[in-house]
Structure formats: C-alpha cells, structure tokens
Amino acid sequence: MTFDQIRSFYLVAVLGTYAKAAEHLNATQPTISARIVALEGRLGVKLFDRSGHRVALTPEGRSFLRSAEKLLDIQADVFRRFDKPGIRGIVRIGASDTMAVTWIPSFIAELRAANPNAEFELHIGPSYRLHEELLARKIDIAFIVGPIASPELISHPLCRCPLVFTAAPSLGLHLRRIVSADIEKMDIFTFERMTRPHQELVRVLRTKNLSPRIHPVNSLQTVVLMVKKGLGVGVVPFGAVEEDVADGNLAVLNTDFSLSDTPFIICYPSGPDSHAVETLAQHVKEFLKARGSSDSIRIID
Template sequence: MNSDSLRFFKAVAETGSVTEASKRLHCVSSNVTTRLKRLEASLNVCLFRREKNRLHITPEGEYLLGYAKQILALLDEAQRNLQARTPSGPLRLGSLETTAAIRLPSLLSSFSLQMPLVELSLETYSTFQLVKKVLNGELDLAFVAAHDSLPYELLGRIPVWRERLVLVTAKDHADVVTADDLQVNKPLKFAQGSHYRARFEQWISQQSLAGAGLQEFGSFQAILGCVASGMGISLLPDSVVRFYAQSFAVRGHTIDPAIGEIDTLMIWHKSRESGWGISAFRQFVVNNGSVHDE
C-alpha cells in the first residue's frame, strides 16, 4: 500500500465509479481497476461491493478512507511546505455560517492582500461537522463554537471572538425578560449539530417553555426573515442581529450570560499545525482578532 494506491482508492470512494475516478485522476479506467484490485489483495479485504455500474464502499473501506484522507492531506501539506519559500498554496478554511458572514470578510480580505500566494477556500458547516472535517484532514483550520465535548486532546485552539447570544423577536415585540413576556413562542432553530441550537434548547428548558413544535432552518437569513414576519423566536449572536437590523425587522433581548456568552475558537489538528500557510494565517488571526470585542 502506497500513497498512489490511496489516491486511487479515495477517488473511487468519493465518486462511486471507476470511470469517474479515472477522469479525476487523468488515467484510463483499467489502471484504476488494477490499482484497486492490488490494494484489496494486499490488505486481504473487500473495499467495495459491486452492484451493476456502481461501487458501494464496505465498512472496511470506510475505515480505510478515514486514514487515507488524513495521510494524503499530510503528504500534500508536506509537499507544499517543502516547495514554498513563503506561505503559498491552498488553505482550506471552515466556519460557522454566522461567523463567515460577520467576522471573516474583512479578516480574509486583509490576509489575502498580505499573503497573495495563499489560495483561500471557505466552507460553512455546523460545529459538529467542522470538527469532523478538521480531524479527517478535509479542512486546515475552522472557526467553531466552544463547548465541553470538543476533542481538545486532538485539537489546537485559540479563542478569537466572544459572541453574545440574544433572544431574537420581531422588531415591534415588547421587552422580553422571561418566557411569560413572549407574544409568540415557536422556536426557529438551526439544524442538529449547531451549538447555537444547543444553547437555545438550554434556554428553552431553563424557561420551561411549552408551545408549538420545532421549526428547523439551514441558514440564519431564513431564520431572521421568519422571525421578522412574526412566525417565531430564535437565538442568534448579537453581532448578526445588529448587522442585519436594516434588512430584517428584528430585535435582540439579553438572556442569562451563562447561556448567552460563547467563545468562537479557531481550531486545527495538532498533527498538522506546522504548515507555513496554516501558521501564517493563525498568527494573522491572533494579531487581528480580539476575544474582548463584544
């Protein structure tokens, strides 16, 4: 088993097809098939289940795929670092959607001007998904919501911003101190895996709020729009509510700081913390971000 075999295996696993994998790898299909058979023979396991024109990965294949992604990410990083005299090449970033919209644009713009050879990419996911992608080697760095269940033994981390979560209602709603003050109590939440959702559920439990069932949304703009229309309430960073105050008729209400205050962490895998692009970006964020700006 070598790195080339792992690249062929990863391509087939991600495309589900020898033909599509061969296109990605710029080689003939027979080469992909041969490499795959040799890898299965060397490991003495079946990596794919063949059905009609598709290949379905087996549990053994899923197990190997996790390692393959990490190994190939490390090899690619090593090649980039050895070839570069200054930070350059791809830097794969991940972020919470709200952080990407409010916190990162000016930061990324400034970094790009200072490090023009670094090729930035940014994906948005929930904290749970971001941590998983960092650990799998699919992201170099990510901005996530801090919480106790993060695998801190595997992650390097720096607190960058402190967000203040507020209860969000329509703009014409009266002040809310307790749940009894609510004119509408339908909770509009992010999808599972969001730590902001977990904090919202904690607040709902604290207030013993009983009412209509869960309404789940994939974006904070959709939540803001529905809150503005009077559909329900939500919990979002105050920075988001203030930034979009001109676009959505909403307002924020202060809640218990034990629930409302939450740090945004920049995280990376401890085994991949020495890349020049990663190090340069990490230092740039330290110099230009502040945990005390809220």
C-alpha cells in the same frame, strides 16, 4: 522514491481509499494508483491489500507508514525553515454560519492579498457537519463550535460569541423586560437541533420549565430574515444581527435570564502535512486579535 509518492501513500493509508486521496491532492485516481505502484516497485513490497472495497495496509505497509510520517515531518520542517513565506496551493476552509456572517469575509480578503499563490475554498455549514468533513479530510481547517474530543484533530480556542433574543421593532417587545410568561407564548427561530446554540436554548428553557414553540432553521441568514419580517423571535449570535440592530431593523430583547456564550475553536487534522493550515491558524489568531474583542466577538487569548 519521491515525496509525491510518499504523500499519496500516506493519504491513502489515512483516508482508506484512492478516491479520497485523489480528491485531497486535487489529482486523478489513476495518478495516485501509479504513484503507489511505483513506490511499491522501488521498495520491493506490497504496501496495500486491495482485495476489499477499502484498501488495507499490509504488514509491510504498516511498517512503512511510520517511516512515511517521519519523512513528511522532515519535509514540512524544511519548508517551515527555508521556504518563502506564505501559503501555496488550494486550502479548503470550513466555517460555521456565525463565523461566516461576522469576520470571515474580511479575513478571506486579507488572506488572498497576502497569499497570491494560494486558492481558498470556503465551506459554510453547521459545526457538527464541518467536524465530519475534517475527519474525512474534505476540508483542511475549520472554525467551529467547540470543544471537541477527537485524537485525530488538533484544536485551539478562538473566540466566544454571545447569544441574544432579538425581534423586529414592530412587535414592540424591546420596549419592556421580557419575562418567562412572555417567552412561553413565543415562536422562536434558531439553529438546527444538533447545534450547540439550539441545545443551550433548550437547556435554559427547561431549567425555567418553559416550552415555547421552537423552529429550527438550517440557515442563519434565513433565521434573521424571518425575524426581521416579524414572524417571531430569534435566538442568534449577536454578531449576526449587530448591523441590523444598529440600523434599527432589529432590537435585542431584555430578558429575565441569559444564555451562555458559544465557544469557537480553530480545528484541523493532525499529521505531517499540516504546515499550511498551521500557518493559516496563526493568521486567524493575529487577525482577530488585531480586531479586538467586542460586544459580538470575545477573543480568547
């Protein structure tokens, strides 16, 4: 019995298919199947019922799952105590658009330099989609909008990002205070409907009985580009436009109401194979703490 066999069994049990376990381990499906067969032969029991579309644990399999989790916990503890420092293997990182355009590039550069034996895959997308990918074990860790309530995931507070109204200086909107009557006439570009910033914008507008034209866009960079071209006003995290504001390409508007900060968390699946992501999560906290809070990112201690 090997730890490769035990980990393969654990992932098939958690994810429900050989294919998903193979993808997670960067292995082939026949390899995973061979490991399970060898493990069943060593234990002398059938661990899975393979009669349906998804494999299901047998009673013996459910019993062995508890033992597998304990064995993998022991292995992870040994690695933490005696293994050489650093992250190894392929780590799949998910990040929201907001994180991707602010500190993620610098963090990845630092991470690669400190961990030459690791490869880092970056998945950029809306937080709700990255949440789904975490649950499906398609990514290992994500920096997304929180909070979330999921017993399968571990999360830690990370930072808060202020949302601002911004526009091209050519529109002249930054030269005066923007009141509710002005906003009613605006075209506003912002995140997708299912995102926290979009819902926060709608919530605030409703409290003011305002109904401007809101244009959801599934790319933060595209929102910024359209606003820079003067097509309307953007509601975006300040960090996404900080450089453009400093360069005079965009201006932050002075409105008669404000939007709540967007809270971000570090999130990853719970389980005995989380040693690498726990190390990475600690790196993230140290990296952002070293940068310090700013107008665009407010660190949560």
